[in-house]
Amino acid sequence: MNRENFDVIVVGCGIAGLSAAITAQQNGARVAILERAPIDERGGNTRYTESFWRMKSIDAVSDDFVERFAANAGGWPDPGIVRDAVRDREDQPAVLRALGVIDPNLIATIAEEAPKALKWLSEFGIKFDHLPLYFLNQSTTRMGPIGGGLALVEALGGYVDARPEDMTVFYETAARALIQDDRGAIVGVTTVGPDNTPVEFRGRNVVLASGGFQGNQEMLTHYVGPQAQFVRPVSRGGHYNRGEGVRMALSVGAAPCGDFGSFHAQPVDPRAIDIEPVVLNYSYGILVNDAGRRFTDEAPGMVDATYEEVARLIMAQRHGIAYAVFDAGLDDVENWPVTVRSRVPPIEAESLMELARAIGVDARDFLATVEAYNGACPTSDGFDPLHTDGLSTTGLEPRKSHWARPIARAPFRAWPIICSNCFTFGGVKIDERARVINAEGDAIPGLYAAGEVAGIYYRVYTGATSVMRGAVTGRLAGADAALRRNAPD
Numbered sequence: 001m002n003r004e005n006f007d008v009i010v011v012g013c014g015i016a017g018l019s020a021a022i023t024a025q026q027n028g029a030r031v032a033i034l035e036r037a038p039i040d041e042r043g044g045n046t047r048y049t050e051s052f053w054r055m056k057s058i059d060a061v062s063d064d065f066v067e068r069f070a071a072n073a074g075g076w077p078d079p080g081i082v083r084d085a086v087r088d089r090e091d092q093p094a095v096l097r098a099l100g101v102i103d104p105n106l107i108a109t110i111a112e113e114a115p116k117a118l119k120w121l122s123e124f125g126i127k128f129d130h131l132p133l134y135f136l137n138q139s140t141t142r143m144g145p146i147g148g149g150l151a152l153v154e155a156l157g158g159y160v161d162a163r164p165e166d167m168t169v170f171y172e173t174a175a176r177a178l179i180q181d182d183r184g185a186i187v188g189v190t191t192v193g194p195d196n197t198p199v200e201f202r203g204r205n206v207v208l209a210s211g212g213f214q215g216n217q218e219m220l221t222h223y224v225g226p227q228a229q230f231v232r233p234v235s236r237g238g239h240y241n242r243g244e245g246v247r248m249a250l251s252v253g254a255a256p257c258g259d260f261g262s263f264h265a266q267p268v269d270p271r272a273i274d275i276e277p278v279v280l281n282y283s284y285g286i287l288v289n290d291a292g293r294r295f296t297d298e299a300p301g302m303v304d305a306t307y308e309e310v311a312r313l314i315m316a317q318r319h320g321i322a323y324a325v326f327d328a329g330l331d332d333v334e335n336w337p338v339t340v341r342s343r344v345p346p347i348e349a350e351s352l353m354e355l356a357r358a359i360g361v362d363a364r365d366f367l368a369t370v371e372a373y374n375g376a377c378p379t380s381d382g383f384d385p386l387h388t389d390g391l392s393t394t395g396l397e398p399r400k401s402h403w404a405r406p407i408a409r410a411p412f413r414a415w416p417i418i419c420s421n422c423f424t425f426g427g428v429k430i431d432e433r434a435r436v437i438n439a440e441g442d443a444i445p446g447l448y449a450a451g452e453v454a455g456i457y458y459r460v461y462t463g464a465t466s467v468m469r470g471a472v473t474g475r476l477a478g479a480d481a482a483l484r485r486n487a488p489d
């Protein structure tokens, strides 16, 4: 079956796809949206996020925005190549244009466009505010929409639903491959619908907004490694994102960008069915693996800036699991329950021996671990749960840098923690118009990428910037694609 004559075909209807589709429609384009999920599960990750934006006000991104992205840029890029990044794109050598590193021009564009995107979203009735999160204290500023990502999907989705003559959504339709003409321009998408029915969609522009590959175990094992078997998407939405967007773009020659071997990692309770069941109180206790041994500094800094690296280390443990262990002193931390989103109660015991048995770790090794830790804790006071208090262990490997207090008073509690995958970092390179760049540094005519498909993250995720990336790159793609629909070939 063939469906023809769309100006813009958008793959996916999370924040990136909806922003692209509506912006294209507002600029006069006729749009098709292809969505793998049924209507009541549309929206991928966006549907489940609280959707914080790294903003200090509705007019500006946080003060540390550019600095954090710069600190998290690619590995150790060749300075002889990246020094040309300060030049305009047209003056940059192709080797740089196609290089898999953070493009400072794109980050500057996201910073500049984020307040505009936020105001545009307000036109759909969405209100942003400084809302509470699961951190007791934060190292940056964040704002979020009231009602979270679901409010975004419902408001933008409702706008789409009300305009079927301009924007048609094809649910339960998964994009599989791009169609190119003989000059290399993208002219459509092949899809698979219900009952394995193939359907071909034709149109002059395609926006890939189908998320990352967190829902694809084969790709995760390929890129992240065998420990990925112990990792699962942090919410139901991630299971819909199976990497076709990234694969389709790579298969027509797109330049890869973003760290393919990594992803935004979050520590969660494996027993919980809650959305995003994070366990972020561990910095007030210790973490042991299933051999009963510590393996990391539980408190290298504020938890909002360090939990990702700790979660990755949990993934690296045998069986990809750890236990956060506390004594009665956890209750000295006012409001600690806000840091745990799992509603499954912790495992409790009146003695450490009993706790070791209950969590299934070797009791002798576990007791030796706690004894060594307790002996290395400072005797001085000054415990300050809201700030990095410098209460550090001495002579212990690995050390615990803050909030180190002995684990000695019953009752004892433990939460199991695994590493979950919020979204993958590996994607494709785009320019400031969200056009996909090929491996020779040139734009692929008619192809755009937005949201998670557009790779911008390396090392540590610059928190609260992914929904923003989706809205901004979606709007850039939609506007450019709408303009291009009437341009001569």
Ligand SMILES: Cc1cc2nc3c(=O)[nH]c(=O)nc-3n(C[C@H](O)[C@H](O)[C@H](O)COP(=O)(O)OP(=O)(O)OC[C@H]3O[C@@H](n4cnc5c(N)ncnc54)[C@H](O)[C@@H]3O)c2cc1C
Pocket: 011, 012, 013, 014, 015, 016, 017, 034, 035, 036, 037, 042, 043, 044, 045, 046, 047, 048, 049, 050, 051, 052, 053, 149, 173, 174, 175, 176, 209, 210, 211, 212, 234, 235, 237, 238, 240, 241, 242, 243, 244, 245, 275, 276, 422, 423, 450, 451, 452, 453, 463, 464, 465, 466, 467, 468, 470
């Ligand atoms: C619990 C949770 C909390 C988060 N918290 C934050 C936060 O506070 N701040 C922040 O910035 N980010 C946060 N994130 C990350 C952020 O929500 C996502 O990265 C972002 O929403 C992704 O938007 P997207 O449009 O790129 O992808 P998605 O929203 O995932 O949308 C992708 C869509 O494409 C569809 N799709 C997939 N494959 C195909 C295909 N082949 N054909 C057709 N359709 C397809 C999917 O069904 C889905 O509807 C969080 C994520 C989660 C899950």
